[in-house]
Amino acid sequence: MPYEKPTPLQPISAEEFDQLISPFGPFESDPRVAVGVSGGADSLCLALLLNFWLRRRHGRVVALIVDHGLRQEAKREIKQLAKWLTGYKIEYHVLVWSDQKLRKSGQAAAREARYRLLTGWCRSAGVLHLALAHHRDDQVETHLLRKDRGSGSDGLASMPIVWEQDNVRLFRPLLSVPGERLRATLKSWDQCWVEDPSNDDPVFSRTHVRRRLAQLPQRRQEVAHIASMASEYAAARAEADEVTAVMLSQATQIHPAGFCWLDHRLFSEAPAGVGVRGLTQIILAVGGNKYGPRRDSLLLLYETLRRHQLTGGRTLGGCYIAPYGRAILLCREPCASGHVLDVLPGQCLVWDHRFQVTLLGRHSPSRDKFMVRRLGEHGWRTVKQKSVGNNERKLPLFVRYSLPALWDLDGLVAVPHLNYRGDANVGGTDLRFAARFRPRRAFAGPTFRGVDSLDVGGGNFK
Template sequence: MPQKKPVSSSPINAREFDQLIRLFGLLEAEPLVAVGVSGGADSLCLVLLLDSWLRRRRGRAVALIVDHQLRPEAKREIQQLVGWLANYSIEYHVLVWSDEKLGRTGQAAAREARYELLTGWCRRAGVLHLALAHHRDDQAETHLLRKARGSGADGLAAMPIVWEHNNVRLLRPLLSVPGTRLRATLLCMHQRWVEDPSNDDPTYGRTHVRRKLAKLSEENKGAAHIATVASDYASVRGGADEVTALLLVRVTQIDPAGFCWLDQMLLAEAPTKVGLRALTQILLAIGGNKYGARRESLLLLYEALRKNQIAGGRTLGGCCITPSRNGILICREPAAADHVLSLLPGQWSLWDHRFHVALGRCCVGGRRQFKVHRLGVNGWCAVKRKRSGVNERTLPLFVRYCLPALWDLDGLVAVPHLDYSRGDSFGGGQQPFTANFRPRRAFAAPPFQGVNSLVPVTGNTK
């Protein structure tokens, strides 16, 4: 496909890119960074700049190419991209998406699928950092899209420069750079790129936003102005995150079995906005959800906690909220913890979006069909039959039922949080199945960082 003529802009030089990338703290002795590369100008520019920067520090970049198998010309474009990467001696991996449903989903669902594929590769390869090529125009588009959908202040902050997804750090070092400068950089390198026809497909909402952004640019209210607005929202969100984190330290006691105790009196003393944010974070971490509960439902729960009217308990966001002598117990709702995960010896994964589970290779008896799912009533009964002296008061009832447990064709194999292991399952007296509480959304993640955290960029910023 013919490439569009870029607006006159200056390329990004090595010194400027060094200023942009230093913020991300790639301090390993030989840093290894994965880069999502589509062949478009943005991602190709990022992988070339980043690989050059890393090689000067005895590191390297690895290009991850997702083949969605949606367009017949995609194979040819990937072959072309692979040839370009080979010219720079950049390692690459083609990740094939095989889900036939992908073609019938929207851009947001497809984006989530890509993230799962990319971060999944990073986890398996032991790579901590995944760089993405979102730039200033993308940031402005995201802000406008969320504004049109009625997002609140947090959503209008658009994309952060650093985010954690599936225990992988997502880095966006070009978020303050106009897209035209990335194309100018490639032209300076005499490097071609691929134009994605979906960028102009009117069936996608982002295409209409892009056209609206072009019109606003004519009124001097284009990407630069809108990105600045998003940056202002990001500053507010970052400050709120810091205050919320301090409150969470005071009001919660987190247990490695995946639940927490909440001091409702201390929560009630906090300003309402901060208390609501804290409650949202707790429910996201315990419930394993990506998005918070509806505001109306959250307000009802918050008021019930504040007024001590929680007798009988509540459920919200996949969590059970129950009063007890130790405070308010917030744990996973057993009916919602229905994730069944197949696991082979030597593999690890994320179960129920809350637990990092791993199975060692020292399994005996030739068993290969292992699954991880909740302990449940039957599993708890199996534990009690084998260990009659087990203390039922060690963990609350619903917590026990939601514990990650390893099963095979013969039944329950292991429950790490109860120190339970079936005698014939593992050799050498070892316990190769582990389950560590690492929820998809942490109780108190690092404060949101917007574009204002990056150094200003020079050059033409049209």
Template sequence: MTAAADRGEGRAAEPLARSAVALTDRDMTCLMAPFGPFEPAPRIAVGVSGGADSMTLALLLEAWAAARGGGAVALIVDHGLRADSAAEARQVAAWLAALGLEHHLLAWRGPKPRSNQQAAARVARYALLSEWCRRHGVLHLATGHHRDDQAETLLLRLGRGSGLDGLAGMPVVRELAALRLLRPLLSVPKARLEATLRKRGHPWIEDPGNRNPAYVRTRLRRLRPELEARGLTAPRLAAAAGHLGRARAALERAVASLLAGAVAVDPSGYAWLEPGPLVGAGPETGQRALARVLMAIGGGAYAPRLERLSRLYDRLSTGLGRGATLAGCRILPRRGRLLIVREPAAAAVVPLFPGAQLRWDGRFEVVLARDAGGGRGSLALGPLGEAGRAGISDGLDQARAGVIPSAARAGLPALSDRQGLLMVPHLGYCRVPEEAPALKKCRFAPENALTGSRFTVA
């Protein structure tokens, strides 16, 4: 752990950082304006690592929210990947406590991957932050990504051969299932963030990982002087990402319009798709629309690989024969339309406890009552499956079950205990009728909804 402040450590010693202008509360008001309107007394969570970016954001957001009757709450994640990570998290907490800023420590527990640690840590961090916000009713989560981060993201994705979506960089706001992810500093250079803390005499942490050549971002930063000499400056790269972001946003609007007329999603978690409009829209728009449907029904976090998606799209006009599978979905021809259902084998079985709240299989929001299970033993949630579907034919609510296509039933969420299948809410089945209220919610609400989160640029 390295603390950097006015004594000139790390990048703070660079001339650019020395000459940069500190951000003011008025600047923060302007940066937050695009995210409004906010509810009365807004409460905003901030992911704080201790770096100059997140520390500056926490300080400015606290003042901004307090002026509106609310406040900021800092969330510090200890990833446990370095020996000093716990001490580092405690140091950040001590700084925040001295400032009177509400803060909470969140730990990433369990086994850690040996490879691709940065990506795994990023996924774990967002999961911890989002879950805390959900449990505490916080609607906004802000992160300290800045203009230099956006420029690096564009270069990294260019090197990976990314298409328009990747080259558009990070959106300034992302709508998630239960909260908004805000990036108020995305147009601000890092030098101004460091200048803000230096003016206040406040230290920050320089992450040792930023100097580790094992990471691609570190190697890229070492090339920065050469890149800038060739005109690839952070302002130009960030501006290019902005242009591409606006192109992506326009394309997503076209996709949303196409989906509205070509797809019908049922609350039981399946969809009917008219292939003609997607084919007529052309591959750029049609493939994106197809990917959105597959992500929503399959519960996936990411779009299918382009090569496989393109092959499936090409078959829409020539016929799918007996059907296809992709992204955890079955795509089945039905009288000129396509029925898209979840592949039951791709859905996991997860143990549950009374009072549990989760998004199962990336698709269904599930809430159990605190007295669920009635003392009969362990509970688990998984796909109904073909065997389960056959075993409950006599106990169904035929009026409810009859409207769900047979192929879609196997992927429905099913609650089990030690004695076997207990409940299939979408089919009206409950082995122990008095247990029906125990499942307080089981609602189709995929993490990636059909129209997705509109891409937004600063």
């Protein structure tokens, strides 16, 4: 077996990190950037690099530590990590993972739950940016895992370098850096780290891929080659996203109530690949799902729309799709938006993966139970008993049924998008409920500006 001569590993310099972080700028003045930190070499190195970088810009980094409660050693490790962070004067917060069911779930579900926990803290603290420490080795492993599963070109592009979730921007500045250089950087600072035993747990597929890579005769060269292939797929995905974003910005009108109109002619004239990609993005944004519908179902709907053969309503991916005049209506399927979310005054939460809901103001002890759920047919009958403006009545019926509404134990309290407030239900309180359309998946990735160009606020009731 050929011997791969090791080469000296250079720590990441301040100048190099400037170059790594520059694609994600510009940042606001005095920026605050959160970073998920486990205590492992990767996340600890990123936290320290960000700390040095932000202090030179009068900003600060905030370390977010997730306590999964799965290992007895975790408490000791978190205590040690907190001591290290305090030594660097880094603000940190420990987020306790309390969902017992998710603790027993698969890696994908657990990862999604961690992201919700991290972005939830960022949203409540007003932090716009969340940095993650995935590096080149992680990207290569992801590429090989997806290749083994038969993923298409988008899947082989592996992890995105930046995306938006729950109104927080997540980014990975170290995605082009080998993991061993992060450890070399910590060693240059005489900084220890925590080893995660799950990295060697054979129950995980990623562990087997990692072992395969370690046995390659020319590991560094071959890993670099695989990383280059993933980058090429990522560049192709980014280019396709850009073209799709242009088409969607011209062919769609996005409404603050969480639905959109699709221009039939412009959509039909787009190349097939762009049309299918755009339709997927709309369904993801309006339907609130993380993953798109089945490919065969999607292609069937696309061909039906392209050929102007949609004569009635149909559902796909949590969406209701129907012809509406000269356009196509895509809105949330009412019966699919049945999520009930308890909310307290002062909270800002995400409902149905689509709306950022906020409840502010005073409340009396007799009115201490509030929840957000869809308006539904019953709620719409209640609204109709009061005067509703013509503009609100123009909303398609299925849209009205799927709107976010505030309820208490006595009934309907408020529907911001219909300018409705049931004064009898709130007593002498001064509650203000707002709902803003902030889909989990943007209409065409972080480059799309269709939503930002509109006033997407749902308004308050006072």
